[in-house]
Amino acid sequence: MTEQPRRTVATYETHRDAERAVDHLSDQGFPVVPVVPVERVAIIGQAVRLVEQVVGRTDHGPAALHGAASGALPGALIGRLFGLADWTAAGGSPPVRSMQPSRYDVEGDEAVADEAVRLLGGLHATGTGGRPART
Structure with a gap:
């Protein structure tokens, strides 16, 4: 087309x-x-534009528990790797991202x-x- x-x-x-x-x-x-x-x-x-709304602060313990509970072992391992890098970049605050x-x-x-x-x-x-x- x-x-x-x-x-x-x-x-x-x-x-x-x-x-x-x-x-x-x-x-x-x-x-x-x-x-x-x-x-x-x-x-x-x-x-x-990319808008990141900070919805709170999550410590590593609760975030890891949530990641392990939300998927299978490979998904949890990969998600945790990317999630840990994201927590570090966001200063420990989980953002909600949207394009506007x-x-x-x-x-x-x-x-x-x-x-x-x-x-x-x-x-x-x-x-x-x-x-x-x-x-």
Whole structure:
């Protein structure tokens, strides 16, 4: 499968708003050309950052007991090796990691991007949020 050149048609602060935009395009029968609807659209997370939330401090004893109880012997040994290195790097505090984009771009294939911008113009007027791309 070859990917077509794409262009940003709108930008949103939340993934939920970007999904609403794609749903709106689908509801409008996008694209007009006879292909499977919305397969010519993608949601792309931009400016991704790694966030580590420290949830507490764990000593080596309770952490080792938890690791041994949570898996089979090979899993516990490998997990403990990687886990021990992680505890050292985190200063003994177990973090919860997540990737968080700062914005979500809705992109459309170049051939249908202008139509997507036009259709999303009505969605922005209803106050859903987001910025349509300039054509």
